[in-house]
Amino acid sequence: MNQSIQIQFCALIFLLLICYYSFKRQSVILESMWIYRQLVVVTTLCVMADICSIDAILYAPESQAAIYCRIYLFLVIWTSFLSFNYVCYDIVKLRHKKKLRRYFFIFTFILSIIPFALPIHCNNVPGEIYSYGPAVTYTFIVAPIYIIGSILMILFFNKLMNPYRSHAAMLWMLLETTGAMIQLFNRQILLVSFSMALGVTILFAKMENPDSGIDRNLGIYRIQMLYEYLKQLFDNNKKNYSLIIITNESTEKTSLSEDLLLEVSNYLKKSISDKVFRGIANDLVIAVPDDGGLDQELVQIKKRFEAGWSDNQFINPHFISVPSLKLFKNESEFFSAYRYYSNIVSDNHEECFVFDNDAINNMEEYRTMQNEIKSALSEDRFEIFLQPIYSVQEQSFVSAEALVRLRGKDGNIIMPNRFIPIAESSGQIEQLGERVFELVCRLIHSNDISAIGLQYIEVNLSVVQCENPELAHKFLKIMHKYDINADKLNLEITESGAIKQNDVLLDNMEYLRKFGCTFSLDDFGTGESNLNYVVNMPVDIIKFDRTMIRSYFSNEKAKIMLESVTEMIKRMGMHIVAEGVEEQHQLKQLSDLGIDYIQGYYFSKPLPVDDFLDFIRRNNSSTSKI
Numbered sequence: 001m002n003q004s005i006q007i008q009f010c011a012l013i014f015l016l017l018i019c020y021y022s023f024k025r026q027s028v029i030l031e032s033m034w035i036y037r038q039l040v041v042v043t044t045l046c047v048m049a050d051i052c053s054i055d056a057i058l059y060a061p062e063s064q065a066a067i068y069c070r071i072y073l074f075l076v077i078w079t080s081f082l083s084f085n086y087v088c089y090d091i092v093k094l095r096h097k098k099k100l101r102r103y104f105f106i107f108t109f110i111l112s113i114i115p116f117a118l119p120i121h122c123n124n125v126p127g128e129i130y131s132y133g134p135a136v137t138y139t140f141i142v143a144p145i146y147i148i149g150s151i152l153m154i155l156f157f158n159k160l161m162n163p164y165r166s167h168a169a170m171l172w173m174l175l176e177t178t179g180a181m182i183q184l185f186n187r188q189i190l191l192v193s194f195s196m197a198l199g200v201t202i203l204f205a206k207m208e209n210p211d212s213g214i215d216r217n218l219g220i221y222r223i224q225m226l227y228e229y230l231k232q233l234f235d236n237n238k239k240n241y242s243l244i245i246i247t248n249e250s251t252e253k254t255s256l257s258e259d260l261l262l263e264v265s266n267y268l269k270k271s272i273s274d275k276v277f278r279g280i281a282n283d284l285v286i287a288v289p290d291d292g293g294l295d296q297e298l299v300q301i302k303k304r305f306e307a308g309w310s311d312n313q314f315i316n317p318h319f320i321s322v323p324s325l326k327l328f329k330n331e332s333e334f335f336s337a338y339r340y341y342s343n344i345v346s347d348n349h350e351e352c353f354v355f356d357n358d359a360i361n362n363m364e365e366y367r368t369m370q371n372e373i374k375s376a377l378s379e380d381r382f383e384i385f386l387q388p389i390y391s392v393q394e395q396s397f398v399s400a401e402a403l404v405r406l407r408g409k410d411g412n413i414i415m416p417n418r419f420i421p422i423a424e425s426s427g428q429i430e431q432l433g434e435r436v437f438e439l440v441c442r443l444i445h446s447n448d449i450s451a452i453g454l455q456y457i458e459v460n461l462s463v464v465q466c467e468n469p470e471l472a473h474k475f476l477k478i479m480h481k482y483d484i485n486a487d488k489l490n491l492e493i494t495e496s497g498a499i500k501q502n503d504v505l506l507d508n509m510e511y512l513r514k515f516g517c518t519f520s521l522d523d524f525g526t527g528e529s530n531l532n533y534v535v536n537m538p539v540d541i542i543k544f545d546r547t548m549i550r551s552y553f554s555n556e557k558a559k560i561m562l563e564s565v566t567e568m569i570k571r572m573g574m575h576i577v578a579e580g581v582e583e584q585h586q587l588k589q590l591s592d593l594g595i596d597y598i599q600g601y602y603f604s605k606p607l608p609v610d611d612f613l614d615f616i617r618r619n620n621s622s623t624s625k626i
């Protein structure tokens with residue numbers, strides 16, 4: 001066999017293998033893969049035409065050989081154009097210029113049929129088999145233009161390209177150029193086809209192997225594929241897909257082995273959809289066409305989970321259903337919503353969460369507030385308001401509760417119920433809590449509060465802060481900075497089943513108490529009201545929540561309860577603050593009952609610092625007691 005043909009056959013075998021592997025996987029096809037597939041097919045045809053043309057030059061009449069040679073030249077132009085197209089597709093700016101790409105296709109088609117109109121000759125001397133003449137010269141001018149174009153594109157738009165792809169594409173282009181140069185000067189060495197095959201193989205290995213998008217352990221698509229696939233759907237405005245997200249958090253009760261996940265993903269692939277992806281952590285994400293069948297599919301999946309898996313293993317996942325991708329502008333928005341809600345859903349132990357417009361709006365509000373908190377922290381827009389606390393025994397105001405406010409950019413006040421829960425879940429509460437503490441310390445430092453009759457200021461602590469082992473040290477440092485005694489501060493903690501790290505909280509409390517800080521148990525009588533807290537926590541004051549106070553005046557049983565709890569607490573040697581006292585008769589009855597301190601609108605709403613100091617000076621100095 002002729003040596004040149006042997007090289008071509010090698011190239012052909014390479015290409016046929018790559019064709020097989022790139023067409024094997026069908027379910028999730030990215031557009032870049034389509035373009036690559038076109039390229040592989042045309043390159044394979046080109047090599048086939050090359051072999052046929054050599055064979056024809058050797059054994060067929062010249063007129064027949066000329067046809068094969070022209071087909072080969074036609075395909076050479078197309079191969080180089082498709083390489084150019086492949087490179088351009090990776091450049092974000094050019095990807096969306098569909099019209100421009102169409103014009104290029106038409107233009108290339110015209111260029112590629114010109115060799116059929118130009119003369120061509122065949123050289124059949126043993127050892128030197130090649131074609132020549134104007135058609136060949138023309139092709140070897142046009143094709144390199146595309147190759148040079150691709151090289152320039154890679155050089156100029158390097159930053160806009162996937163670095164792996166630009167690297168692989170550059171190598172491929174250089175190989176093709178080298179092959180073409182060698183062939184140009186040594187006509188008998190037919191290297192172009194072989195170098196094309198080599199280039200396509202490099203691309204396959206580095207970028208376009210569909211198996212590289214597959215998770216090795218589970219045989220489903222990786223999360224990067226989910227991202228790219230959704231990106232493509234959004235780019236092409238094909239939002240007619242629904243998603244089911246199964247979030248499988250490992251807990252103490254359910255540990256998730258890869259074997260179990262494999263069993264689950266095999267089931268999903270077989271029975272629900274062939275588009276199963278790995279999501280964040282151990283999540284599985286299933287894409288199904290948006291044809292209204294989502295609920296049925298969800299029911300089917302839930303039933304399967306209820307039935308349990310092999311070895312009697314059960315998982316209780318949370319489901320997030322996304323009825324339509326139309327809810328999102330783009331893939332980033334989807335991912336950010338997915339990340340946001342997957343935390344919330346597992347924290348709230350919700351079994352199934354459905355994405356709807358409200359969910360998106362809530363998330364947007366959350367994000368806006370998160371940004372607002374961030375900028376308010378850096379622009380010093382948090383303020384404290386103070387609400388006076390009245391001592392029944394001393395008949396004067398002896399303390400106050402510091403309540404944080406956010407001053408919006410427009411100057412308006414934003415109340416804590418709008419930002420504290422968000423700061424708590426985003427983790428910003430630590431910084432915010434410290435800021436409030438510092439503001440209170442600064443206030444005590446620059447005003448002699450004892451001179452106006454105030455013994456201490458109460459500062460609210462959030463559960464998240466209490467669980468930080470550094471809390472006590474941080475607070476002591478701030479107190480030291482402002483040179484104030486710890487007994488000027490009382491920290492309000494909330495009884496909460498949410499406290500996971502009770503030991504840390506107790507350590508913090510013990511440490512701060514050593515320096516003179518006192519503690520209050522806030523919001524007593526709400527939620528999971530638990531007398532154990534009163535017994536076990538080293539607190540000095542119990543603050544009765546205003547709901548408890550309200551029911552005291554409207555509900556006979558609540559009255560009995562409050563009275564007995566009051567007696568119990570007093571016998572344990574603690575003091576009580578009644579919150580939310582709004583009317584004089586309430587003040588009177590609660591004072592008669594033996595409540596020590598009264599806080600509420602009856603005396604004053606929380607006031608800005610200067611107004612508060614005026615209020616205290618005015619009221620504590622007046623001889624007529626309230």
Ligand code: C2E
Pocket residue numbers: 387402403404415416417420433436459460461462522523546579580581582599600601602606
């Ligand atoms: P809280 O600790 O229970 O604070 C008492 C809330 O009751 C305050 O609301 C106060 O304005 C309100 N209040 C006081 N007296 C009356 C009354 O007579 N009638 C009525 N209807 N309400 C009264 P505010 O300032 O909106 O604070 C709400 C919550 O935000 C606080 O509840 C507290 O849980 C949280 N918070 C405020 N400041 C901070 C802070 O610096 N850190 C932390 N972690 N949470 C804070």
Ligand code: CA
Pocket residue numbers: 401460492522
């Ligand atoms: Ca409080």
Ligand code: CA
Pocket residue numbers: 522523543545579
């Ligand atoms: Ca309270």
